[in-house]
Amino acid sequence: MATAHHPPSAPILVSFTNTDALVESLAAFVAKAQRESIDKKGKFTVALSGGSLPKLLRGLIDDPSIKWNKWHVYYVDERVVPLDHADSNHRACVEILFSKVPIPQEQIHPIDTTLLDDLEELSDSYEKELIKEFAQKDSARFPIFDLILLGMGPDGHTASLFPGHDLLSEEDRWVAYLEDSPKPPPKRITLTFPVINHASRIVFVAAGGEKADTLKAVLDDPEAGLPAARVKPVFPGQLYWFTDDAATVKVSYPRTEFRL
Numbered sequence: 696m697a698t699a700h701h702p703p704s705a706p707i708l709v710s711f712t713n714t715d716a717l718v719e720s721l722a723a724f725v726a727k728a729q730r731e732s733i734d735k736k737g738k739f740t741v742a743l744s745g746g747s748l749p750k751l752l753r754g755l756i757d758d759p760s761i762k763w764n765k766w767h768v769y770y771v772d773e774r775v776v777p778l779d780h781a782d783s784n785h786r787a788c789v790e791i792l793f794s795k796v797p798i799p800q801e802q803i804h805p806i807d808t809t810l811l812d813d814l815e816e817l818s819d820s821y822e823k824e825l826i827k828e829f830a831q832k833d834s835a836r837f838p839i840f841d842l843i844l845l846g847m848g849p850d851g852h853t854a855s856l857f858p859g860h861d862l863l864s865e866e867d868r869w870v871a872y873l874e875d876s877p878k879p880p881p882k883r884i885t886l887t888f889p890v891i892n893h894a895s896r897i898v899f900v901a902a903g904g905e906k907a908d909t910l911k912a913v914l915d916d917p918e919a920g921l922p923a924a925r926v927k928p929v930f931p932g933q934l935y936w937f938t939d940d941a942a943t944v945k946v947s948y949p950r951t952e953f954r955l
């Protein structure tokens with residue numbers, strides 16, 4: 696169990712020469728994470744981001760080792776729009792991934808779109824979804840996801856946690872809302888840092904040269920405190936970075952060879 700004396704273990708950085716290699720290894724990693732979780736407790740709880748992430752999960756679609764009926768999927772963050780809106784992270788995940796695999800619909804947890812006009816109610820209701828899944832099972836103060844998959848924006852944001860925003864210091868809530876996201880659309884809900892940091896495995900997926908400067912800042916100068924650098928798993932959680940060489944070209948932080 697977590698104790699205050701355990702330092703967080705250092706992030707593991709793996710970098711691939713091209714996107715296809717990244718996609719393949721990411722799928723293998725996720726497959727292993729789900730196998731371990733299912734072996735241990737019969738299910739796999741995962742939180743997904745939007746942006747480029749859903750496409751980078753395409754390696755899962757034809758993987759026969761994925762037990763989709765054991766997956767319980769939540770969103771790291773969601774834009775406050777109807778589920779069929781072009782900006783919806785849920786819509787992107789369904790179109791790119793969930794419509795192509797046999798995952799039971801009731802095990803995918805989108806936002807309650809009857810509450811789009813009341814962000815406080817909406818974030819409370821999403822927190823209640825998480826409480827249903829996590830609160831009874833263990834006495835932890837925060838949910839312990841088996842896997843949280845994150846992206847990083849060019850400004851260093853992750854989830855909907857943006858540089859300089861008040862939500863960076865949220866310590867109590869599981870799910871928070873914002874109305875002033877600098878990345879459109881402005882209204883969003885997001886998991887908070889304590890929830891992200893309590894996951895068993897946290898994986899950032901960042902590809903492309905436009906992320907090179909930010910990735911250097913996050914990995915080589917974490918004290919500067921960009922949001923992505925504030926992802927520091929609570930023991931025994933582990934943080935991984937899955938990147939491509941275009942994104943890591945400026946990074947001095949040591950790379951680890953990918954192996955399962």
Ligand SMILES: O=C(O)[C@H](O)[C@@H](O)[C@H](O)[C@H](O)COP(=O)(O)O
Nearest residue numbers: 744745746747846847848853854
């Ligand atoms: O809803 C969102 O906007 C995402 O969840 C967001 O946090 C995303 O992961 C980053 O902005 C990185 O986006 P890209 O992967 O598209 O660069």
